[in-house]
Every structure is written in structure tokens, then in C-alpha cells.
Amino acid sequence: MLIRVSNENYTTQKGRESWGPKGYIAYSKLCTHLGCPVGLYEQELQLLVCPCHQSMFNVTNGAIPEFGPAPRPLPQLPLYIDAEGNIRAQNGYDQPVGPGFWERHNV
Amino acid sequence: MSDVTVPTTKRAKKAAEGPYGKIGQAINELDDRLGVAKGGRTFMDKIFPDHWSFMLGEIALYSFVILLVTGIYLTFYYVPSVAHVIYHGSYKPLDGQSVTQAFASTVNISFAVRGGLLMRQMHHWACDIFVGSIVVHMARVFFTGAFRKPRELNWTIGLTLMILAIGNGFLGYSLPDDLVSGTGIRIAYSIMESIPLVGTYLAFFVFGGNFPGTATIPRFFILHVLILPLVIIGLVTAHLFLLVRQKHTQFPGEGKTEKNVVGTPMFPVFMAKTTGFLFIVGGVTALLGAFAQINPIWQFGPYDAARISYAVQPDFYMGFLDGALRIWPSWSFASFGHTIPFEVFVPAVILPGIIFNIAYVWPMLERKFTHDNEIHNLLDRPSQRPKRTAAGVAVLVFISMLFIASSTDLIANFFHLSLNYVLWAMRFLVIVTPFIAYPITYKICKELQGVKGGGKRKTPNVVTRTVEGEYLATPTPSYSEDVMEELHPTPVPIFIEAEPDEPVESGVRTVDR
Incomplete structure (x- = not known):
């Protein structure tokens, strides 16, 4: 999911200073509760809402779950803007996307 | 010559x-x-006790018959494949879209196949009626104590049938591969994945790889139309065989004892009634299928893993699971290189596991606590067993509250409440209401036990006027069938002689067990 939150470089969390070039930030759309697409956006509160079980994720601070049964933030995809002005990913997600499972290492 | x-x-x-x-x-x-005469005669003379609540199981049986008939029709036209095709059917809003064959064929059944939409909607309605009537039938069996010795095995079979019915309902609901049902499969996959240690392997094994795979729909199809129906038919046969072998229970009343069966014979009374009932269930399902829209998949659109619809609920029998998933807090375990998603595993695996297992062992539990090891052929009135009735009501209230919790967002929208308040209210109500329901039910049962003439139909008072002009109201005696005392049964031969055929008034006969 690509969201533009400002015109400046946007930092959602410490250590992610370079992940949001020109205010473009990207999150995985798979809810960390049961894997539904987090498809609703509450604009006033800047919350992403999952229509399945109403988990809400705060866009501005790294998609930390603020409400509902989801246990983890949505993983953020580090972005950069290349020389031609295209938005690209620096690399993949730093953790598995979607719901939890036994073999998942990342806390 | x-x-x-x-x-x-x-x-x-x-x-x-x-x-x-x-x-x-x-x-x-x-x-x-x-040599069909002997067995045929026994079967024709089979005695069925009569009470309106005994028809609930018949509704389940006949809606299953309708499911089979309409389901066979649907298999002629449904294509269980997720291969993509460009839709060019008669539903123009979808024209030119790339959809799976499963979705395209289901839309085709709805718009192009003669009688297809009627069959689809009847099939869906019959499934809801099937599961619903099983639940109500089970409640009847529970509250009247019909599960007691010697019928524990049939209780177990019935409960298994309910779980299979719910499972097969979910599989069938998934087959059209529409946006709503696809999200349901996604959730089912995540639930299976949440099981510690084996979850990932189990999900890969059942769904044929990671989500969304191409194997899921064909697998669900063969499970839905062949394997589970065969198991259900087998268990239904066993259920009915045990019913015939152990003979039906009866409510206490005139001439009814633990050792006899008072009712109407299979032929002609019961057969006529039950066949009529098949047509009534079929007729109601056909009316629903014709006039009440259900699961309009063309409005939802094809499944796409990145898309989702808003405010959609699963079929009612999945509601309690969805509600539990909504209100359970986000307690996850993640340490020692492993994650246990308790926020999914507890409400979606442990909780139904506990509910169904308690139901499975209930006959044993009751035997243990009441030390009652007798054979019971006479049913209880629910008020006679206040503890059992109260426990049953508490569990039903608990499940109903979970069901209501599956629409927290709709409730919040409708009443203009904060979703947070609704969520916390439901968390509170799910835990508290069963504890309120238990003592209230217990008290009502106790009160009912004390009511004079409880369980008997009201009889009129005869008002007379004396010579002096005084009016007197004299109560008439209660109906003889309502008298609870055990009377001596009139011995009647098991085999009723064909000649001469004595017409029995009301067709009621009594035979020994």
C-alpha cells in the first residue's frame, strides 16, 4: 500500500529515516491478525482499518495497531526514488507479512 | 381339455x-x-410417538434431501477451477473482466442456466435451514434429556453431523470464488496456520500450498460434493438406524411407561405425515429460493487477494467464530524464535474445541454427577431438570453473544456508537450474561415445578347458575392424555393382524420395547 503523508522525507519510526522519500511510505496490506487486506482508510485519524475484524493501524508512526485484535504493526517497505524519479523498494520487507505462525522468528 | x-x-x-x-x-x-413380508410388516407397524418437537430432526433430514437434489443440479454447471477466463456472459457489468472459471460458472448458473439461480438460492437456503434445524433439534434433545442412556451414541453421531454440516457449509460457501468467500478462505487458512508446531504444515497440506493457491478450490469442491456428503449420508443412516433400533423417546402421559412406545404406526399415519412434511420443507425452501435473495456473488465481484468488501458477515453458523475472533484481545506470544498467535489460536481453535468437547462428553458428565445409570425412554420436561436446563441456556446465551459480537461494526454504525464501546460491551456481555442466565433459568424452572397443573393443557371451567342466582365455576378434569401418572399399558400384539382390520381411534397404538 503506497501512501503519501507529506512533501518532506517522512520518518515513521527510529531507524527508518530513509524509508519514506518525499513523504511516500509503503506498508504491507495484509493484516497481521488473519491476513485480510487492510483496505479502509480513516482519513481524519490517519488510521488504516481492516474490515474483517476492525484492527486499526496508525499510518504516521509505523502502522502500530491502535485498536482491535491485530498483534503486530504492518511491515513497512523501505522506499527510495531513483535517478529517473521512479519510486523503488530499497529491499524486501524485514519480516514476514501477514498473520503469525509457529516458524516466524521476528518479534 | x-x-x-x-x-x-x-x-x-x-x-x-x-x-x-x-x-x-x-x-x-x-x-x-x-421374504419381504415379515420385515416389511415390522417396519410398517413401527410405532412413532408424537410431539411437535419431534419434527425438528425431520426438518434437518428433509433440508438435507433438498441439498442433495439442488446440489446435483449445480454440479452440472459449476466448474471447479481457478484458471482465469475473460467473462463475456449475460451479466454486463462484469463483461470483459478476467475472472476464475469457478466465479464465471457460478455467475453463469445465476444468469444463464435455466432455473440456475433458483437452484443456487434454494441450495444456500437449504444449507442455512439444515444447520439451523440441527441446532434447534439438538437443543430439543438436550433440554428433554433424550441423550441419556441408552442414546449417548446417537447424541455423539448427531453432534458430529452438526460439525460436518457447518464444515461442508463453509466449503460450499467458498466454491463461487467471489470476493467475500475468498476472504473467508484466507481467514480459514490463517486460523489453521495459527496452530503451534504443525500449523504451517497443516495449512500447506490442506490447502495445497501457500495462499492463494490453485489447488484450494478443486479440493474444496471434491470435499464438498463427494467426501463430506458421503460421510454425512453414512452418519445420517446410522443416526436413523439407531433411532429405529432403540425406538423413539416419548413424553410422559397416559399409558406411557419406560417400557412401551405409544404412538402412531409407520404406515399409514407417520408415513403420510412425514411425506407431507418433506413437501412442506421443500415448498418453504423453494419460496425462499424464489423470493429471498441470498449470496448475490455478482455484486461482490471475483476474489482478489488485495481487495476487500466492507461490512460483510459470514453465514450465521460461522458467526460465533467470527465474533470470538473480534473480541479476543491481541495477545500474541513471540519468543525463543517462535510465534504462537494466541489472538487467533485461542478464539478460533481452543474455544470451539472446548465447546464441542463439552457437548460430546455431556451425557457422560451427567451420568457421573447424577449417578443415574438407568435406561430412560421417557423424556424430561426442561423444568424438571433445572441444573441441566440452566447450563444449556447459559451455553446458548454465551454462543449467541459471540454471534452478536460478529457484527460489532454494524452495531456501532447503526446506533452511532464508538466501535470501542461496542467492543468492550461485547467482551463484558459474553462473559457476564451466561452467569446471569444460569440463576434466572434455574429460578424459573424451580417456579415452574411448583405451578399447579404445570405441563397440562388448560381445561375450561363450567359456570353454572344455582336456583338462588349464584354463579359457580367448577373446574373440569384435565385431559386424560395429560395425566402424568403411569397407568398400566393395555397389552397390544406387536404384529397387528391384517384381518380383520380394527380401526383404532386416532391411530394410536402401544407396543412393548
């Missing part, structure tokens, strides 16, 4: 056929070869 006289007149021909005519002759021929 032969001695055999060939009957010439119509009357003489008829006389030669015997008292039962051509049908009697045909049955005679069958009996000569297969």
Missing part, C-alpha cells in the same frame, strides 16, 4: 387376484423370492 377355468367376467378376474388386487399379487411375488 384342461380343468383350469379361465375367469371371464371382470368380477371373476378380480376375485382370482385375491383381496389385495394386483399390488397384493406383486408383493406376494416379491415375498416368494425375497
Whole structure:
């Protein structure tokens, strides 16, 4: 999911200073509760809402779950803007996307 | 010249056929070869006790018959494949879209196949009726104590049937591969994945790889139309066999004892009633299928892992699971290189596991606590067993609250409440209401036990006027069938002689067990 939150470089969390070039930030759309697409956006509160079980994720601070049964933030995809002005990913997600499972290492 | 006289007149021909005519002759021929008369007679004379609540299981049976018939029709046109095709059917809003064959064929059934939409909607309605009537039938069996010795095995089979019905309902709901049902499969996958240690392997094994795979729909199809129906048919047969073998329970009343069965025989009374009932269930399902829209998949659109619809609920029998997933807090375990998603595993695996297992062992639990190891053929009135009734009501209230919790977002929208308040209210109500329901039910049962003439129909008072002009209201005695005392049964032969056929008033007969 690509969201533009400002015109400046946007930092959602410490250590992610370079992940949001020109205010473009990207999150995985798979809810960390049961894997539904987090498809609703509450604009006033800047919350992403999952229509399945109403988990809400705060866009501005790294998609930390603020409400509902989801246990983890949505993983953020580090972005950069290349020389031609295209938005690209620096690399993949730093953790598995979607719901939890036994073999998942990342806390 | 032969001695055999060939009957010439119509009357003489008829006389030669015997008292039962051509049908009697045909049955005679069958009996000569297969010996069907003895067993057939026993079956025809099988006695069924009568009470309106005994029809609930019949609703389940007949809605299953409708499911089979409409389901067979649907298999002629449904294509269980997720291969993509460009839709060019008669539903123009979808024209030119790339959809799976499963979705395209389901839309085709709805718009192009003659009677297809009717069959689809009847199938869906019959499934909801099937599961619903099983639940109500089970409640009847529970509250009247019909599960007690010797019928524990049939309780177990019935409960298994309910779980299979729910499971097969979910599988069938998933087959159209529409946006809503696809999200349901996604959730089912995540639930399976949440099981510690084996979850990932189990999900890969069942769904044929990671989500969304191409194997899921074909697998669900074969499970839905062949394997689970066969298991269900087998268990239904066992359920009915045990019912016939152990004979149906009956409510206490005149002439009814633990050792007899008072009711109407299979032929002609019960057979006529139950066949009529099949047509009523079929008729109601057909009316629903014709006039009440259900699961309009063309409005939802094809499944796409990145898309989702808003405010969609699963079929009602999945509601309690969805509600539990909504209100359970986000407690996850993640340490030692492993994650246990308790926020999914507890409400979606542990909780239904506990509910169904308690239901499975309930007959044993009750035997243990009441030390009652007798054979019971007479049913309880729910008020006679206040503890059991109160426990049953508490569990039903608990599940109903979970069901209501599956629409927290709708409730919040409708009443203009904060979703947070609704969520916390439901968390509170799910835990508290069963504890309120138990003592209230217990108290009501106790009160009912004390009511004079409880369980008997009201009888009129005869008002008379004396010579002095005084009015007197004299209560009339209660109906003889309502008298609870055990009377001595009138011995009646198990085999009722065909000749002479004595007409029994109301067709009620009594036989020994």
C-alpha cells in the first residue's frame, strides 16, 4: 500500500529515516491478525482499518495497531526514488507479512 | 381339455387376484423370492410417538434431501477451477473482466442456466435451514434429556453431523470464488496456520500450498460434493438406524411407561405425515429460493487477494467464530524464535474445541454427577431438570453473544456508537450474561415445578347458575392424555393382524420395547 503523508522525507519510526522519500511510505496490506487486506482508510485519524475484524493501524508512526485484535504493526517497505524519479523498494520487507505462525522468528 | 377355468367376467378376474388386487399379487411375488413380508410388516407397524418437537430432526433430514437434489443440479454447471477466463456472459457489468472459471460458472448458473439461480438460492437456503434445524433439534434433545442412556451414541453421531454440516457449509460457501468467500478462505487458512508446531504444515497440506493457491478450490469442491456428503449420508443412516433400533423417546402421559412406545404406526399415519412434511420443507425452501435473495456473488465481484468488501458477515453458523475472533484481545506470544498467535489460536481453535468437547462428553458428565445409570425412554420436561436446563441456556446465551459480537461494526454504525464501546460491551456481555442466565433459568424452572397443573393443557371451567342466582365455576378434569401418572399399558400384539382390520381411534397404538 503506497501512501503519501507529506512533501518532506517522512520518518515513521527510529531507524527508518530513509524509508519514506518525499513523504511516500509503503506498508504491507495484509493484516497481521488473519491476513485480510487492510483496505479502509480513516482519513481524519490517519488510521488504516481492516474490515474483517476492525484492527486499526496508525499510518504516521509505523502502522502500530491502535485498536482491535491485530498483534503486530504492518511491515513497512523501505522506499527510495531513483535517478529517473521512479519510486523503488530499497529491499524486501524485514519480516514476514501477514498473520503469525509457529516458524516466524521476528518479534 | 384342461380343468383350469379361465375367469371371464371382470368380477371373476378380480376375485382370482385375491383381496389385495394386483399390488397384493406383486408383493406376494416379491415375498416368494425375497421374504419381504415379515420385515416389511415390522417396519410398517413401527410405532412413532408424537410431539411437535419431534419434527425438528425431520426438518434437518428433509433440508438435507433438498441439498442433495439442488446440489446435483449445480454440479452440472459449476466448474471447479481457478484458471482465469475473460467473462463475456449475460451479466454486463462484469463483461470483459478476467475472472476464475469457478466465479464465471457460478455467475453463469445465476444468469444463464435455466432455473440456475433458483437452484443456487434454494441450495444456500437449504444449507442455512439444515444447520439451523440441527441446532434447534439438538437443543430439543438436550433440554428433554433424550441423550441419556441408552442414546449417548446417537447424541455423539448427531453432534458430529452438526460439525460436518457447518464444515461442508463453509466449503460450499467458498466454491463461487467471489470476493467475500475468498476472504473467508484466507481467514480459514490463517486460523489453521495459527496452530503451534504443525500449523504451517497443516495449512500447506490442506490447502495445497501457500495462499492463494490453485489447488484450494478443486479440493474444496471434491470435499464438498463427494467426501463430506458421503460421510454425512453414512452418519445420517446410522443416526436413523439407531433411532429405529432403540425406538423413539416419548413424553410422559397416559399409558406411557419406560417400557412401551405409544404412538402412531409407520404406515399409514407417520408415513403420510412425514411425506407431507418433506413437501412442506421443500415448498418453504423453494419460496425462499424464489423470493429471498441470498449470496448475490455478482455484486461482490471475483476474489482478489488485495481487495476487500466492507461490512460483510459470514453465514450465521460461522458467526460465533467470527465474533470470538473480534473480541479476543491481541495477545500474541513471540519468543525463543517462535510465534504462537494466541489472538487467533485461542478464539478460533481452543474455544470451539472446548465447546464441542463439552457437548460430546455431556451425557457422560451427567451420568457421573447424577449417578443415574438407568435406561430412560421417557423424556424430561426442561423444568424438571433445572441444573441441566440452566447450563444449556447459559451455553446458548454465551454462543449467541459471540454471534452478536460478529457484527460489532454494524452495531456501532447503526446506533452511532464508538466501535470501542461496542467492543468492550461485547467482551463484558459474553462473559457476564451466561452467569446471569444460569440463576434466572434455574429460578424459573424451580417456579415452574411448583405451578399447579404445570405441563397440562388448560381445561375450561363450567359456570353454572344455582336456583338462588349464584354463579359457580367448577373446574373440569384435565385431559386424560395429560395425566402424568403411569397407568398400566393395555397389552397390544406387536404384529397387528391384517384381518380383520380394527380401526383404532386416532391411530394410536402401544407396543412393548
